[in-house]
Amino acid sequence: MKKSFFSLTRHNSIYDVLFVGLFVIALFIPMSKINETSYDKAENRTLTTFKPLINQNGTLNYDFGKDFEAWFNDRFRFRYAICNSFNILKYNLTSNIYETSTAYYNKKNHFGYLKRYIVKTDSMFTRKFMKDAVKNLDKLNGFCKTNNIKLYVVIAPLNFEIYDKEIFPKVVSSQIKRKTEILSYISNHSQASVFYPINELKKASKKHYTAYKLDHHWTDYGAFIAYKILMKKINKDFPQITPLNKNDFKIISSNQFRSTNFQRSFGNGNIIDHQIPFLKNCKNEILDAEYLHFTHKNSTILKKRLQKDAKRRIFNYTYEKGQDLKLMLMGTSVNGSLTEFLPYNFKYTKQIRLNGTKFKAKEQYKIMKHYKNEILDFKPDILVLCLTTSNLLGVNDWFKE
Amino acid sequence: MLFSSMTFIYIFLPILLLIYFLSPKKLHNTILLIASIIFYAWGEPKYLLLMFLTITINFIGAIVIEKYESQKKASLITFVFLDLLFLIYFKYFDFLIVNINALFHSNIDLVNIALPLGISFYTFQAMSYIIDVYRKEVKAQKNLFKLALYICLFPQLIAGPIVKYHDIEDQIDARIIDFEKINTGVKRFIIGLSKKVLLANTFGLIADKVFSQDPHAFDSAIAWLGAISYTFQIYFDFSGYSDMAIGLGLLFGFNFQENFNYPYISRSVTEFWRRWHISLSTWFKQYVYIPLGGNRDGRVKTCINLGIVFLLTGIWHGASWNFIIWGIWSAIFIIIEKWVNLKELESKPQRTYINILRHIYCVLFFIIGWVIFRADDLKYAIHYIMNMFGCLSVKLDAAYPLTYYIDNIEIITFIVAILCSVPIFKNILKPGSTIKKVAVNIWLFFLFILSSMSIAASTYNPFIYFRF
Numbered sequence: 001m002k003k004s005f006f007s008l009t010r011h012n013s014i015y016d017v018l019f020v021g022l023f024v025i026a027l028f029i030p031m032s033k034i035n036e037t038s039y040d041k042a043e044n045r046t047l048t049t050f051k052p053l054i055n056q057n058g059t060l061n062y063d064f065g066k067d068f069e070a071w072f073n074d075r076f077r078f079r080y081a082i083c084n085s086f087n088i089l090k091y092n093l094t095s096n097i098y099e100t101s102t103a104y105y106n107k108k109n110h111f112g113y114l115k116r117y118i119v120k121t122d123s124m125f126t127r128k129f130m131k132d133a134v135k136n137l138d139k140l141n142g143f144c145k146t147n148n149i150k151l152y153v154v155i156a157p158l159n160f161e162i163y164d165k166e167i168f169p170k171v172v173s174s175q176i177k178r179k180t181e182i183l184s185y186i187s188n189h190s191q192a193s194v195f196y197p198i199n200e201l202k203k204a205s206k207k208h209y210t211a212y213k214l215d216h217h218w219t220d221y222g223a224f225i226a227y228k229i230l231m232k233k234i235n236k237d238f239p240q241i242t243p244l245n246k247n248d249f250k251i252i253s254s255n256q257f258r259s260t261n262f263q264r265s266f267g268n269g270n271i272i273d274h275q276i277p278f279l280k281n282c283k284n285e286i287l288d289a290e291y292l293h294f295t296h297k298n299s300t301i302l303k304k305r306l307q308k309d310a311k312r313r314i315f316n317y318t319y320e321k322g323q324d325l326k327l328m329l330m331g332t333s334v335n336g337s338l339t340e341f342l343p344y345n346f347k348y349t350k351q352i353r354l355n356g357t358k359f360k361a362k363e364q365y366k367i368m369k370h371y372k373n374e375i376l377d378f379k380p381d382i383l384v385l386c387l388t389t390s391n392l393l394g395v396n397d398w399f400k401e
Numbered sequence: 402m403l404f405s406s407m408t409f410i411y412i413f414l415p416i417l418l419l420i421y422f423l424s425p426k427k428l429h430n431t432i433l434l435i436a437s438i439i440f441y442a443w444g445e446p447k448y449l450l451l452m453f454l455t456i457t458i459n460f461i462g463a464i465v466i467e468k469y470e471s472q473k474k475a476s477l478i479t480f481v482f483l484d485l486l487f488l489i490y491f492k493y494f495d496f497l498i499v500n501i502n503a504l505f506h507s508n509i510d511l512v513n514i515a516l517p518l519g520i521s522f523y524t525f526q527a528m529s530y531i532i533d534v535y536r537k538e539v540k541a542q543k544n545l546f547k548l549a550l551y552i553c554l555f556p557q558l559i560a561g562p563i564v565k566y567h568d569i570e571d572q573i574d575a576r577i578i579d580f581e582k583i584n585t586g587v588k589r590f591i592i593g594l595s596k597k598v599l600l601a602n603t604f605g606l607i608a609d610k611v612f613s614q615d616p617h618a619f620d621s622a623i624a625w626l627g628a629i630s631y632t633f634q635i636y637f638d639f640s641g642y643s644d645m646a647i648g649l650g651l652l653f654g655f656n657f658q659e660n661f662n663y664p665y666i667s668r669s670v671t672e673f674w675r676r677w678h679i680s681l682s683t684w685f686k687q688y689v690y691i692p693l694g695g696n697r698d699g700r701v702k703t704c705i706n707l708g709i710v711f712l713l714t715g716i717w718h719g720a721s722w723n724f725i726i727w728g729i730w731s732a733i734f735i736i737i738e739k740w741v742n743l744k745e746l747e748s749k750p751q752r753t754y755i756n757i758l759r760h761i762y763c764v765l766f767f768i769i770g771w772v773i774f775r776a777d778d779l780k781y782a783i784h785y786i787m788n789m790f791g792c793l794s795v796k797l798d799a800a801y802p803l804t805y806y807i808d809n810i811e812i813i814t815f816i817v818a819i820l821c822s823v824p825i826f827k828n829i830l831k832p833g834s835t836i837k838k839v840a841v842n843i844w845l846f847f848l849f850i851l852s853s854m855s856i857a858a859s860t861y862n863p864f865i866y867f868r869f
Contacts, residue, residue, distance in 0.1 A: 013835075015835070016580075024418070026853075030857075031412055031415070069408045072412060079860065079861075086855060090810065
């Protein structure tokens with residue numbers, strides 16, 4: 001007798017029928033309702049929009065597969081609940097450091113970004129890389145010398161380097177040793193003035209937080225410590241520039257976070273809501289920290305202007321009471337908090353942000369390609385390059401076209 | 402499109418199942434063919450034409466071979482050569498140029514061709530078809546679409562198993578789909594998905610952490626951790642994918658052959674290769690080893706034939722010296738075992754401690770082999786293996802501690818991996834008591850939910866620099 005496909009004879013267990021039925025039903029759930037919002041509060045970003053198979057101009061969209069996946073991955077039903085539930089499960093199974101793809105949370109209440117790049121930076125610091133880094137540093141130094149510019153390179157330690165024992169016990173301290181060796185090699189073999197103020201920041205962190213608990217950046221206090229070290233070096237070459245001291249600033253203490261953007265705005269930890277939403281309950285512990293915020297007493301005199309530029313991020317500062325010298329401050333977000341201090345020493349400061357531009361990621365660190373003319377036009381007396389160790393991975397791109 | 406993606410599991414599969422089972426039987430092959438083309442084109446639209454060309458060439462080739470009996474050998478050579486030409490060009494051309502430049506100090510530019518997805522698999526399937534026709538094991542397929550279905554059937558298109566035409570020929574035209582197959586297929590798919598998402602991916606993270614470092618930067622314990630992690634990663638990744646392919650095949654009525662049979666319990670390299678990537682090893686056996694003479698022409702010739710087979714097996718895996726050396730690594734042990742007539746030794750009863758020693762020997766073989774397979778280059782592999790055996794001077798002052806690599810999740814995963822590497826759960830899908838059935842179903846459904854959650858969680862991508 002021909003076996004009917006749909007016959008549920010006694011040979012087919014009801015439990016298997018139930019199982020297969022539930023499986024099939026489950027397959028349809030995520031597509032049953034698509035999230036149509038354009039902006040997701042939880043992730044703090046615009047969700048991917050749908051791109052059709054046929055473009056508006058009638059051509060075929062060859063990336064339809066990838067576009068569709070990106071769209072569906074952003075909008076399937078119960079997405080937020082599923083992600084949250086899974087992460088809570090993972091969090092409870094983690095004994096010490098809970099990681100997502102972008103952030104980490106140490107169960108001693110430190111939170112931050114991008115822990116994984118510790119591994120990447122570590123693997124990239126080969127002998128060959130260090131030799132190439134020295135070569136490019138010297139090339140930049142040579143370019144500056146030719147144009148009468150004094151170059152200073154600050155390698156900025158981040159929060160997990162300063163608070164290694166609190167955040168990643170044993171893990172990062174070994175890496176700091178290695179980074180210190182690597183950076184010592186670079187500073188010993190390069191003609192450029194390079195320094196990595198990890199010891200000074202660690203020492204200072206015993207008094208006040210030099211980096212935030214919920215971000216990898218310096219606090220104003222941490223930036224002030226780095227500023228003092230930098231100014232010591234600058235003062236040797238430019239004795240007319242006197243470093244500022246604490247009396248020049250209005251210093252307040254709060255548990256608020258201060259961004260490194262142009263506005264130097266304050267925040268209260270919303271970042272946690274985006275990165276690890278289920279940690280809302282731990283937010284109070286993370287925010288339980290007093291940070292020193294510095295505002296120069298003449299901050300109203302400092303003029304700030306965002307330069308109009310299609311792709312680059314350039315900010316101009318004018319301070320009438322500053323020395324009649326020009327400073328160019330170049331780097332990533334870590335140089336942001338230095339703008340609370342450095343522009344007050346110089347009449348003209350130009351700050352160039354290398355990241356967050358409209359350039360593709362591979363183009364970001366092609367400094368000479370994108371900024372050579374800016375440097376030559378501005379003619380700074382001093383160029384301060386402020387980068388993290390991972391940013392330094394881009395050193396071999398500095399002179400690429 | 403990956404099997405372990407939201408789009409495949411929650412868009413492609415349910416829609417295809419709906420259309421397939423609501424359509425009359427005569428449309429089933431057409432639906433599957435269209436679905437397979439969509440599946441392939443999803444990520445690789447520009448290489449669709451290459452696949453169609455391969456199908457067309459082999460379709461014509463088989464007919465020519467069948468029709469022109471007197472010239473069938475020449476025809477076979479021609480069409481197999483064309484198949485291999487595509488494979489060599491897309492997969493090995495730049496490798497050849499790099500080596501020519503190194504050998505002759507020339508400066509030939511690389512072509513920088515992207516590797517079309519699944520080309521190694523579908524080329525071998527195509528060749529198996531045309532050789533089967535030559536050998537008169539099967540008749541040439543007169544319907545181009547049926548041949549196309551065989552070559553590009555989506556469950557096995559991208560990562561195997563390599564399905565031989567004679568195994569599937571009857572199933573194209575007449576296959577039975579019943580509830581039992583669907584039930585087994587769903588469960589097999591879930592097992593494969595769990596292996597890939599929950600086990601392989603976890604081990605992949607550990608292995609990546611170790612292998613991204615210089616071998617001088619960690620101690621032997623970490624070196625072994627990395628090697629064992631990769632050993633598990635590659636097994637669960639590959640066998641997981643095969644399970645998913647077999648499960649999906651069952652859903653649509655196809656019975657594919659098993660591709661893995663608990664290879665890590667092997668007690669000899671010969672046995673390992675009978676249990677690992679079975680479809681590839683049987684392909685080479687049927688289409689290379691046996692035509693070369695197999696074991697019919699004495700011990701020396703047998704060993705040469707085995708050497709050729711495993712060299713080609715290594716080459717098949719990728720265009721890099723690592724894979725070739727890995728193939729040679731297998732060949733050496735296979736040849737030694739053949740030479741000492743291990744098969745005869747195996748047939749005699751062995752003492753327990755002998756079996757244990759044999760098992761350790763085999764474990765060392767495949768773990769070291771996987772280090773060669775995984776390493777970026779040969780120099781790295783050598784240093785890594787030296788580190789494993791304490792023969793490398795290491796600098797540990799900046800080494801990561803063990804806690805950097807493993808936490809509770811990884812420990813649980815290791816335990817589960819060991820249990821899943823041995824045939825403890827071999828009969829899990831076989832009929833049993835009601836309690837067993839309910840327990841298995843609940844457990845599998847839980848694994849499905851957990852795997853889906855893991856895949857879904859990987860889509861969470863908060864914007865980082867919103868203030869900077």
